[in-house]
Amino acid sequence: MTSPIHNFSEIGKLKTVLLKRPGREIENFTPDMMPRLLFDDIPYLPKAQEEHDYFANTLRDNGVEVLYLEKLAAEALDAGGAELKDKFLEQMLTESGYAAGSTHDALKEYLASMNNQDMVNKIMEGVRKNEIDFVPTDLQSMAENENYEFYMDPMPNLYFTRDPSATIGEGLSINHMTFAARQRESLFNQIIIEHHPRFANQGIHVWRDRNHSTRIEGGDELVLNDHVMAIGVSQRTSADAIEDIARNLFNESNYDTVIAIRIPHNHAMMHLDTVFTMINYDQFTVHPGILGEGGHIDTYTLTPGEGDEGIHIQHRTDLKQVLKDALHLDDLDLIPTGNGDPIIAGREQWNDGSNTLAIAPGVVVTYNRNYVSNELLRQHGLKVLEVISSELSRGRGGPRCMSCPIVREDLTK
Numbered sequence: 470m471t472s473p474i475h476n477f478s479e480i481g482k483l484k485t486v487l488l489k490r491p492g493r494e495i496e497n498f499t500p501d502m503m504p505r506l507l508f509d510d511i512p513y514l515p516k517a518q519e520e521h522d523y524f525a526n527t528l529r530d531n532g533v534e535v536l537y538l539e540k541l542a543a544e545a546l547d548a549g550g551a552e553l554k555d556k557f558l559e560q561m562l563t564e565s566g567y568a569a570g571s572t573h574d575a576l577k578e579y580l581a582s583m584n585n586q587d588m589v590n591k592i593m594e595g596v597r598k599n600e601i602d603f604v605p606t607d608l609q610s611m612a613e614n615e616n617y618e619f620y621m622d623p624m625p626n627l628y629f630t631r632d633p634s635a636t637i638g639e640g641l642s643i644n645h646m647t648f649a650a651r652q653r654e655s656l657f658n659q660i661i662i663e664h665h666p667r668f669a670n671q672g673i674h675v676w677r678d679r680n681h682s683t684r685i686e687g688g689d690e691l692v693l694n695d696h697v698m699a700i701g702v703s704q705r706t707s708a709d710a711i712e713d714i715a716r717n718l719f720n721e722s723n724y725d726t727v728i729a730i731r732i733p734h735n736h737a738m739m740h741l742d743t744v745f746t747m748i749n750y751d752q753f754t755v756h757p758g759i760l761g762e763g764g765h766i767d768t769y770t771l772t773p774g775e776g777d778e779g780i781h782i783q784h785r786t787d788l789k790q791v792l793k794d795a796l797h798l799d800d801l802d803l804i805p806t807g808n809g810d811p812i813i814a815g816r817e818q819w820n821d822g823s824n825t826l827a828i829a830p831g832v833v834v835t836y837n838r839n840y841v842s843n844e845l846l847r848q849h850g851l852k853v854l855e856v857i858s859s860e861l862s863r864g865r866g867g868p869r870c871m872s873c874p875i876v877r878e879d880l881t882k
């Protein structure tokens with residue numbers, strides 16, 4: 470049986486990818502909600518959709534099948550029938566703060582009356598109070614949220630499909646994410662894997678599910694090859710979650726090495742892939758701002774062994790040598806974002822200059838606005854496909870963040 474998920478590298482020719490076309494959720498909020506929703510500005514939706522379609526078409530033009538999260542979620546619900554729709558709604562409402570009570574009942578009636586696609590879109594874009602003709606009588610609505618406009622918040626970060634789940638080999642992690650603004654997102658991934666005809670009952674391994682208190686996000690999970698991963702210890706991914714997934718991978722898959730890389734814990738660099746990506750067999754982008762004196766950074770290589778609960782950990786700080794050893798390479802090209810200039814590097818990293826999506830070894834998709842980093846990539850021999858990025862970048866994510874690979878061809882060397 471061919472697995473519907475097959476992803477053994479960061480750079481193998483991309484065959485199928487999961488995207489989310491930005492919808493009303495990216496403009497259904499006010500400036501004072503932005504920090505909590507992890508946005509830095511209010512995007513202009515028609516332009517963001519145009520840019521996203523350009524991104525999707527760039528992938529299609531290069532032989533990639535594009536799947537859409539919102540469509541798969543509705544199809545999964547169609548496949549699961551009335552029972553699944555009810556179960557999903559109960560879970561979504563509970564995770565939105567309404568486990569029971571009159572507001573729960575009104576929201577459930579409102580959402581359940583829609584067809585599955587409309588319901589999925591509505592949940593994603595958020596439910597405002599003025600949409601439902603109902604006067605709440607429960608204490609939560611009366612005493613806590615009286616002046617708040619929303620019953621259910623929008624989920625504007627959904628177009629960063631990289632993060633709520635991450636494909637690894639012929640399986641995936643379905644992630645418990647850090648901030649409330651994103652925690653409901655992975656429920657869509659869960660119903661797709663469990664109920665969509667393309668994925669359900671196909672023996673897909675879930676290396677780690679979303680029912681955890683410890684945190685991990687896909688932007689930190691890099692599949693370097695068919696047995697080595699790199700995972701960021703970051704604002705969004707905790708060390709205990711890395712140990713947990715490493716243990717599961719060591720026990721249940723061919724993965725035998727996880728390199729945990731500690732990066733600064735801040736909004737601009739919230740995931741490892743905002744500062745470090747693999748783009749060819751022996752080439753990586755790296756933001757100079759994560760490297761200390763002499764190019765050092767804390768790395769912890771986890772392998773099966775006799776340490777804590779069967780894991781051996783080696784601490785080293787020479788990133789280049791750590792990668793060369795793990796990938797059995799004689800040399801390695803670490804390409805600095807912004808060509809190492811501190812002002813350009815800081816500026817371009819902010820707009821995802823390090824966040825490249827490799828669609829084949831040495832072929833990358835990047836934002837056009839990062840022209841210094843793009844030119845440098847070309848000088849280092851890469852083929853760079855630029856996509857437009859004025860509105861999409863306001864959410865603080867680039868081409869890798871906006872894509873979840875489902876199938877990549879295996880590497881040939």
Ligand SMILES: NC(=O)NCCC[C@H](N)C(=O)O
Nearest residue numbers: 507629688740864865866870
């Ligand atoms: N992999 C990524 O780095 N994704 C970007 C996520 C941006 C989003 N606004 C967030 O803060 O979660």
